Amino acid sequence: MGKKIKLGVLGGGKNSLIGVLHRVASTMNDSYEVVGGVFNSKWDDNLSFSENIGLPPNRVYKDIDALISAELKLPEAERMQAVSILTPNYLHYEMTKKLLENGFHVICEKPFTTTYQEAKTLYDTLKKSKKALGITYTYTGYPMVRQMREMILKGAIGKIQKVDAQYYQGWINSIIHDPEKRTSTWRLNPEKSGISCCIGDIGTHAFNMIEYVSGLKIESILADLNHLYPDNKMDIDGTVLLRCTNNTKGVLRASQIATGEENNLSVKIYGDKAGIKWEQENPNYLYFMEEGKPLQVLKPGHQYNSELSLAGTKLPPGHPEGIFDAMGNIYHGMAKAINNQPYNSGEFPNIMDGLRGMDFIEKAVESHQKGNIWINIEN
Amino acid sequence: MGKKIKLGVLGGGKNSLIGVLHRVASTMNDSYEVVGGVFNSKWDDNLSFSENIGLPPNRVYKDIDALISAELKLPEAERMQAVSILTPNYLHYEMTKKLLENGFHVICEKPFTTTYQEAKTLYDTLKKSKKALGITYTYTGYPMVRQMREMILKGAIGKIQKVDAQYYQGWINSIIHDPEKRTSTWRLNPEKSGISCCIGDIGTHAFNMIEYVSGLKIESILADLNHLYPDNKMDIDGTVLLRCTNNTKGVLRASQIATGEENNLSVKIYGDKAGIKWEQENPNYLYFMEEGKPLQVLKPGHQYNSELSLAGTKLPPGHPEGIFDAMGNIYHGMAKAINNQPYNSGEFPNIMDGLRGMDFIEKAVESHQKGNIWINIEN
Amino acid sequence: MGKKIKLGVLGGGKNSLIGVLHRVASTMNDSYEVVGGVFNSKWDDNLSFSENIGLPPNRVYKDIDALISAELKLPEAERMQAVSILTPNYLHYEMTKKLLENGFHVICEKPFTTTYQEAKTLYDTLKKSKKALGITYTYTGYPMVRQMREMILKGAIGKIQKVDAQYYQGWINSIIHDPEKRTSTWRLNPEKSGISCCIGDIGTHAFNMIEYVSGLKIESILADLNHLYPDNKMDIDGTVLLRCTNNTKGVLRASQIATGEENNLSVKIYGDKAGIKWEQENPNYLYFMEEGKPLQVLKPGHQYNSELSLAGTKLPPGHPEGIFDAMGNIYHGMAKAINNQPYNSGEFPNIMDGLRGMDFIEKAVESHQKGNIWINIEN
Amino acid sequence: MGKKIKLGVLGGGKNSLIGVLHRVASTMNDSYEVVGGVFNSKWDDNLSFSENIGLPPNRVYKDIDALISAELKLPEAERMQAVSILTPNYLHYEMTKKLLENGFHVICEKPFTTTYQEAKTLYDTLKKSKKALGITYTYTGYPMVRQMREMILKGAIGKIQKVDAQYYQGWINSIIHDPEKRTSTWRLNPEKSGISCCIGDIGTHAFNMIEYVSGLKIESILADLNHLYPDNKMDIDGTVLLRCTNNTKGVLRASQIATGEENNLSVKIYGDKAGIKWEQENPNYLYFMEEGKPLQVLKPGHQYNSELSLAGTKLPPGHPEGIFDAMGNIYHGMAKAINNQPYNSGEFPNIMDGLRGMDFIEKAVESHQKGNIWINIEN
Numbered sequence A, B, C, D: 001m002g003k004k005i006k007l008g009v010l011g012g013g014k015n016s017l018i019g020v021l022h023r024v025a026s027t028m029n030d031s032y033e034v035v036g037g038v039f040n041s042k043w044d045d046n047l048s049f050s051e052n053i054g055l056p057p058n059r060v061y062k063d064i065d066a067l068i069s070a071e072l073k074l075p076e077a078e079r080m081q082a083v084s085i086l087t088p089n090y091l092h093y094e095m096t097k098k099l100l101e102n103g104f105h106v107i108c109e110k111p112f113t114t115t116y117q118e119a120k121t122l123y124d125t126l127k128k129s130k131k132a133l134g135i136t137y138t139y140t141g142y143p144m145v146r147q148m149r150e151m152i153l154k155g156a157i158g159k160i161q162k163v164d165a166q167y168y169q170g171w172i173n174s175i176i177h178d179p180e181k182r183t184s185t186w187r188l189n190p191e192k193s194g195i196s197c198c199i200g201d202i203g204t205h206a207f208n209m210i211e212y213v214s215g216l217k218i219e220s221i222l223a224d225l226n227h228l229y230p231d232n233k234m235d236i237d238g239t240v241l242l243r244c245t246n247n248t249k250g251v252l253r254a255s256q257i258a259t260g261e262e263n264n265l266s267v268k269i270y271g272d273k274a275g276i277k278w279e280q281e282n283p284n285y286l287y288f289m290e291e292g293k294p295l296q297v298l299k300p301g302h303q304y305n306s307e308l309s310l311a312g313t314k315l316p317p318g319h320p321e322g323i324f325d326a327m328g329n330i331y332h333g334m335a336k337a338i339n340n341q342p343y344n345s346g347e348f349p350n351i352m353d354g355l356r357g358m359d360f361i362e363k364a365v366e367s368h369q370k371g372n373i374w375i376n377i378e379n
Helices: A018-027 A043-052 A064-073 A089-101 A116-129 A143-153 A179-184 A198-214 A307-311 A323-338 A351-369 B018-027 B043-052 B064-073 B089-101 B116-129 B143-153 B179-184 B198-214 B307-311 B323-338 B351-369 C018-027 C043-052 C064-073 C089-101 C116-129 C143-153 C179-184 C198-214 C307-311 C323-338 C351-369 D018-027 D043-052 D064-073 D089-101 D116-129 D143-153 D179-184 D198-214 D307-311 D323-338 D351-369
Strands: A005-010 A032-038 A082-085 A105-108 A133-135 A160-168 A218-226 A237-244 A249-255 A264-271 A274-279 A286-290 A295-298 B005-010 B032-038 B082-085 B105-108 B133-135 B160-168 B218-226 B237-244 B249-255 B264-271 B274-279 B286-290 B295-298 C005-010 C032-038 C082-085 C105-108 C133-135 C160-168 C218-226 C237-244 C249-255 C264-271 C274-279 C286-290 C295-298 D005-010 D032-038 D082-085 D105-108 D133-135 D160-168 D218-226 D237-244 D249-255 D264-271 D274-279 D286-290 D295-298
Touching: A005 A018, A005 A064, A018 A032, A018 A323, A018 D018, A032 A043, A032 A064, A032 A082, A064 A089, A082 A089, A089 A105, A089 A116, A105 A323, A116 A351, A133 A323, A133 A351, A143 A198, A143 A264, A143 A274, A143 A286, A143 A307, A143 A323, A160 A198, A160 A237, A198 A218, A198 A237, A198 A249, A198 A264, A198 A351, A218 A351, A237 A351, A237 B237, A237 B249, A249 B237, A249 B249, A323 D323, B005 B018, B005 B064, B018 B032, B018 B323, B018 C018, B032 B043, B032 B064, B032 B082, B064 B089, B082 B089, B089 B105, B089 B116, B105 B323, B116 B351, B133 B323, B133 B351, B143 B198, B143 B264, B143 B274, B143 B286, B143 B307, B143 B323, B160 B198, B160 B237, B198 B218, B198 B237, B198 B249, B198 B264, B198 B351, B218 B351, B237 B351, B323 C323, C005 C018, C005 C064, C018 C032, C018 C323, C032 C043, C032 C064, C032 C082, C064 C089, C082 C089, C089 C105, C089 C116, C105 C323, C116 C351, C133 C323, C133 C351, C143 C198, C143 C264, C143 C274, C143 C286, C143 C307, C143 C323, C160 C198, C160 C237, C198 C218, C198 C237, C198 C249, C198 C264, C198 C351, C218 C351, C237 C351, C237 D237, C237 D249, C249 D237, C249 D249, D005 D018, D005 D064, D018 D032, D018 D323, D032 D043, D032 D064, D032 D082, D064 D089, D082 D089, D089 D105, D089 D116, D105 D323, D116 D351, D133 D323, D133 D351, D143 D198, D143 D264, D143 D274, D143 D286, D143 D307, D143 D323, D160 D198, D160 D237, D198 D218, D198 D237, D198 D249, D198 D264, D198 D351, D218 D351, D237 D351
Parallel strands: A005 A032, A005 A082, A082 A105, A105 A133, A160 A249, B005 B032, B005 B082, B082 B105, B105 B133, B160 B249, C005 C032, C005 C082, C082 C105, C105 C133, C160 C249, D005 D032, D005 D082, D082 D105, D105 D133, D160 D249
Antiparallel strands: A160 A264, A218 A237, A237 A249, A264 A274, A274 A286, A286 A295, A295 C295, B160 B264, B218 B237, B237 B249, B264 B274, B274 B286, B286 B295, B295 D295, C160 C264, C218 C237, C237 C249, C264 C274, C274 C286, C286 C295, D160 D264, D218 D237, D237 D249, D264 D274, D274 D286, D286 D295
16 A cells, blocks of 8 residues: 555544545555544534644644645645545635645545536646546445446446346434424525435435446436425425436436335346346345346355455455445545555546536436426436 | 025136135035136026036026126025126126116226226215125135224234335246247237236235234325336236335235245234244244234234134134135125125225225326336325 | 046045045046045034935945945945045044055045055055055145156256255144143143154155155164153154165254244255255245256246146146145146056155154154154165 | 554564554554564565564564563653554564553453463553553454443343354364375474464453453353364364353354364354344444344444444444454553553453453463363453
8 A cells, every 4th residue: 555645634523424534545555644634613623623633733834725735734734635525515615726726635525515506616626636526425435336337338238238226224204294393404405405305415325326336427307306394495306207318217316205215225237138236224235136146145255256355355255345444445545546656446436427426416406396397317 | 593695606717716616615514606607708608607616507597787787686585686797807897887887786806997997986886886895805704804903903013113024926927038929928018908008916915914914094195116128018927016095114025026025915914012923835824023022923823812713613723724814804804785784894805995096006106107206195 | 527436535524624635636637536434433524414415315324345346236336436535533544554455546634654574565555456546645746846856856956965855843832841731632642642742753755755756765863862751751852863775864844833833844965066946835946056057947837747647737837836736746746547548657645755754753663762763764 | 543553563673464553553543653563583575574674673683572671762752652562473472561560551362372371460460560551352343242232231222141152263174185285394392382373362252352342250161172083183174062140042153174164253242132243244234123024234434323433433334444443452451451541341352351361361271171071261
């Protein structure tokens, strides 16, 4: 691996759920070292949190501007090379822009921005910057998702004739059925969270997963969203009909009112020779259904898996790895880009994933608002 | 039970797959006795088949007209009381009509007819006849489907907020990708099979299942069907957006090109208190997901099940029963109607299930042809 | 098939659980016709039960002697050819003996007899009789159990190096923990039920299953049984160490105090090339684990299955069949023997299965009583 | 957490599988910082490996003696407080002894030592040292294993009446069937690996798991081991009959010739009210089977879990964590002991687990060698 990449972190401090995910993931393959950041907006929290995770106070900053200006003054060997952005969505755009323009590589949580236009602007910023940018669609880091992608790309299922993805959760029930909560929570406030809740938060994962594993592009969509209550401004459920490359049809279902479901993301791709399925809650099983043959269940770490899949497993078969390990794989791939080493395009989601995700969200809402009509995805 | 019902059979002879299903199902609960019928259109096959299943030659008939006229001449105690129709779809209408008009009870395979108009005519015929009619949507006979229905009707999941059904198969691949076969098979010939293949054959099962377990009515639909090849005249895949009673939203997916899938019918109903799922290929498990509680898996034969569910299980827990037993339960329920005994409305699918199924098929095709627009289901 | 076999039934009437299983199974493949029998010992029950299942009163008998003498007077074409014995275990011996000696074929429930000596006597009786005898170890009738056997016999797993079977139930809890019940129930009374409860009732199934699927003979055993309470006279749980042909080692576990388990019979056979597993509660899945390859899951009805396995499935893949269908397959195989047609030795359990099962039960109890020592199985 | 514990590592360098497991686990909860160690015995490997993981060369040592003497000269604030021992088994004893005697806390891989006598000596050493010692029986770190333990201890299954554990793998096939390999590999050489292969490596995990989750002590055992070939000196498979506290019976099965199995550890405990099961390859599911009620499936992160179980989950339900996370939980618990903070006795395996494990191994081999007789476990 060589020397570790010096990593800064924005957000992810006290009360954050994903802070630990990124922090552990970055260290998993000995490729990064967290050296500082802005963890909480309240200074006391910021300072005490950074102390808890063993950081020196002089690398903890008041805000992103302070971080940038101070880090740029450090000798290159000590300076942060990359920064992870874990803040609320509406800050992603500005932070990514400033970081890229000042010469930092960026790892950004999804959704990438709050509008498609912002994402397009960042596309240009990135081009100019010559830096690396990764977006943490975490689920693409699972070894069996990578195996699925590579089997499909190598023709294992033949010509794709149907795609189907589901992302079902039930957690919004306690908010959506309470008139007080549903009109006051920031999650259902378009000014704070963008124009979509369910499609923006999880539908976009399903969209990304279909494109990642199938290699197809989703070209146009017809969406039927659900708000459940007239005074709720954002979708909390939706079904989206899909047309992909070569007119391949498909469907994407997302819900936050699928009561009792935890984090039930699944993807099924059917070709003219075989079908293949994967489910996030049991991520170490890949189901390959070849016509007229026994169902095959592939598992991580076996030599029958692709090189990329095998590289994403640290222990022998039978030792279940999970979502921290999946995120670790994405960080590991991104490290290669930062270090200018060769990497496989499937190793981490990039600006195009961010861009297309934002386009999808806006077009899904537009299709619904115009009465469930077909709308093209731009790219 | 008392005396056995004397049952005739139309179709289901040599080369039939479902003949054995109906024959075994009818005898399972000691409520019927097969006494004769028309098993094959070729006289030799008809005769030798009936001999094989132990029937006397004098109750084997050339066609339905011969059957009706001969049976009506028999003393009432010997005469067929009910007739099962297992012939190709396009014969269902005429046969049902004649049988009802001549005083026979009818058990008919699905789809009920080939057009919605025919089904409406039979609705009137049935009313006048005062006979019993059952339609073998077999899957409603499984004990855990009955348990699902009754739990939902009793409020176990609260107010329904989302319905989702899938029926995926892959068997049509060998036909659809062969230009010769796809233009010559009767299954894809609208003149022989009606206007729809996938929606008509299996989509209608998913439609029926949603209405059966949820107690909701599907009120309007938007369908996106797939023919895969321009020279193929019938859908072999489709997704249908649903609006049910109280504007409840949902989605129904059906496919015959889901390569590697066998007979993967599943239904998920989500309420504001809990979600509930069932899968046909593992019919003895019912998944109940109450918010914030452990997943519960219900199984047949336990005292925690409803009376109707328990009545559909013949052995104690742990002795898997299957689709023959499910069909047996439907026959058993229908026997009560024939014998003028009280029965639960969930015991067998009736004329309304047949009627609504035909309406659904026609409206799905219409929605697709008109460019994926919303169309109302009539009833 | 030709003409149906005329079948008599002993037991299986009112309040019987297995009566319906045998009755349905016998008719499933159009090979038998139940013509009479002795269904209950109380005459009124006997008569009303037989009427319910549609039998004429003149073929319902007071007891086995009346049955034999009356049937022998009938012309051969009308006479019962075979009789199914579903009575309590202690009656099996005498009934089987009389039936064979009087020229009837016999289908007998397991355990075959109450002592090994009785089984040996019947072995001689059978030899002299030249009749067919089948013992309903039902689980060997499942298509995937047959597939397992034939794959192993054809070398799919290589040389067997380990066998492992489990049969866990929890139903005896409500009896065993109640001092009143455990000392009064007939099931735990050696005079009524033989010398063993758990090993005799279910351990013997696991024993038979190992020998059936592996083709090995179990040659010696060391048993550790459990009575749980000093005043309980019979085992309700036990583990048995096994030595099979070629000194292959293995283990068999059986329990009626495995609380919450329903009917959890499973068998795993490991060879030097692959392993293979089957579980009774999900009988339509067979797990084949070849070293360094994806797990394969075989299902019924596919052409990759053996001829015998395929013959045991009535519908295409994806239509789950269950225990009634498994028993139907055993009856169907037995019909070939009765009709003097060729059959595969795996089609139904025979006298040797009954004999070896009785030997196993007696030796397991002996091993335990002598302090968990090794004892040879005779044959 | 406060300040991080300074951790040294012995072993786990180049070519090590478990090095990454311990390293990642130690950092997962921000409670440790790896500061140095002896990673490989070859100096070049040692140095380059430590550089790769970002350690300064001055804290990389030639051997344990160099480490101890150099670290003791450092000011207390910089000095290693704890050392993880990941070296081959035969070195555990000496290293643990030296470290404890010189004031270091110890985290040691299992098996603890190579003989029971060594373990007893270390027990005394530890007592005198007043240091903390943890043994990484990793599987006890899974949240659902902790939940299982606490449910059982709180009486959820009632009085335990049967315990059953399995640990099946198939990896040794490629060695054991090759006459060359089986007589030359260090794993099957008693001088290098101790007296047992299968029982020592994995049987001891199953033993520990039973005692951990049930709270019972295993008091005596009868073992039947398998060497498969006369020229193989060590067991590669075995079944062990168990007698636990209160004469509770049970069975433990371990195998390295269960072809096709990966790392199939499972444990089932049956009480007089309910049964409960867990399987390592699907570690996020806990099956609770209460008599006459639906099966319950518990999952991590839900509020219905115990405090200790919840503390072992970093993300909300539906985000699968794996074996790295389980090991992280054990390191986290051990950190509390090192920091003299209060901790739950279930948070990490201690000297007694190591001691009892060694006793079990020796007694299993003794029981087998003496002809499968009962032998007492000492403690």
